[in-house]
Amino acid sequence: MKIHKYLLFAFIFSLLHFCSKKTEITDFTENTEQAKYSASYERGLVNDGEILDVNFDPTLIGAFSTQTEKKLDLDSIGYFFNEFKEFAPYKNEIRQFYKNRSSAYAWFDKDGLSEQADHLAVRLMNLEKDGIKIDLPYHKRFHSMMDNEIAKEDEEKVELMLTSQYIAYSKRTFEGKADELAKSADWLKAAGKYDAVEMMSSAVQNGGKIFTDEPTHRHFTSLKEKILDFHNKGLDTVTYQFPAGTYKMGDSSAVISKIRERLFLLGDLKTNEPSGEFDKEMLSAVHHFQYRHSLDSSGVIGKSFLESLNVPGRDRLERMLVNLERMRWISPEDDEYLMVNIPAYKLFAYNSQDYLWDMDVIVGTSNRRTVAFSDKMSYIDFSPYWNIPPGILKRKIIPAMNRSSSYLARNGMEKVGKLTRDIxxxxxxxGPKNPLGKAKFMFPNTYNIYLHDTNEKYLFKSKNKAQSSGCVRVANPLKLAKFVLKDNKDITDSIIVEKMNEGKENRIVLAKKMPVYLTYYTTWVDHNGNLMFSNDIYKRDRKLKAMLMKNIVEPVVKTPENNEKARSGKI
Structure with a gap:
């Protein structure tokens, strides 16, 4: 994971700096070097005319939840500091922080931890791996809190721990720097928001540069190119809604003619011949659109097709920018690496940024989400044991053991010790009943997440592949094992097959560690240059948009009045 300096929040605060002087947004982009300097100054990175090399991640600054319903009991702050005394120097700042927010939680929303809370936790728990030498208090307690499911009664403590860690990180980042510099980086102020369309207009005038300093990995650059193309074609201003209907091969309609025009602009239809016919070329375009939007490849224009086609252009633009932001958080720049795109249900292999292959994966449910982070795979356990987690023990195994003394033997399980006095x-x-299947691919991390085979192969045929408890199940473990062990010259393909089917756990250490990136991209560009969209399975996009942007497009509410407007072409 590489930290990129002066990224989105640097851009935003520079924008705010200029707006406070009633300068138009277009003025901001006329001088890139001046913009970079101004952005750095706003964040406390300039001293005596020089931009300081302060090692921190600007995407963390001011990235607070926008919810206002969930409130903190301010009296609980005192109890928190009684337990975590090393945070006591920050007590007054934390009290003021929550007073300014009217006591609203900063890291939770109505569904639990926010995406930015996960981002903060991943960054802070991996400081050492990123080469950042900052020692934060209660590091292990913080890990433990974030690793486990958060009970309702513990949310307040986790909220305050996140805020305390965040403030401690901000203080120690500027340790040894001038006080005025530390103060100018206003970590306790919510980051300013930008207007997506204005931002793109500014980028066009700035030679296509959206942000002051940009990553160079293929995932970022390819999506950025698609965003600029989307804006230049005027697709971000499209609001026309196609009326409900069903159209298939051989049909003819004036609506089909309009759909052809839209599919041509989107790049799904190769030629823009004025026609109301649903011909072979139209069928190919419909299939292509369905592929790009993770729809069933029926070749029929129906409800799900039109719902995707009717998403307002500005909403599409905002979604793309949200994912461009995510592409800063985990930035792969390795010669070879694996990348899991959680909402796409895919594992990709890359070599020097070039696509090699992909396979389907099963990811965590909405209640047991797979976390976005990165680490390095170091070994494979073939024919692995599965250590049953405490939650499953309590819910399922122990009650079954109490009902039948032979339960463990019948299910290929064994007791090997004690987790606690009672558990x-x-x-x-x-064996065939083991949910880890024939191999687990380990990159030890605080989340206890890894890749593994499965004994439930039928799940890969399901449209909904968010069905695990957080780990990532792979469709083809043999292919993955061959790829990550290719530098182990003494391990042949036949040995891998033998180990997978031996029925006895054995470990092979990788000769060369393999970087693994777990990402959450609902919009990305595939290896053929297609702009892809997947379902937002964890409902994160709109929350991140609300934090980053203003003037957000809300979805059109389906009412009889709006349906009539759609039929008449008024919306």
Missing amino acids: PLIRQKP
């Missing part, structure tokens, strides 16, 4: 440590033996 036994139970593992499942290698």
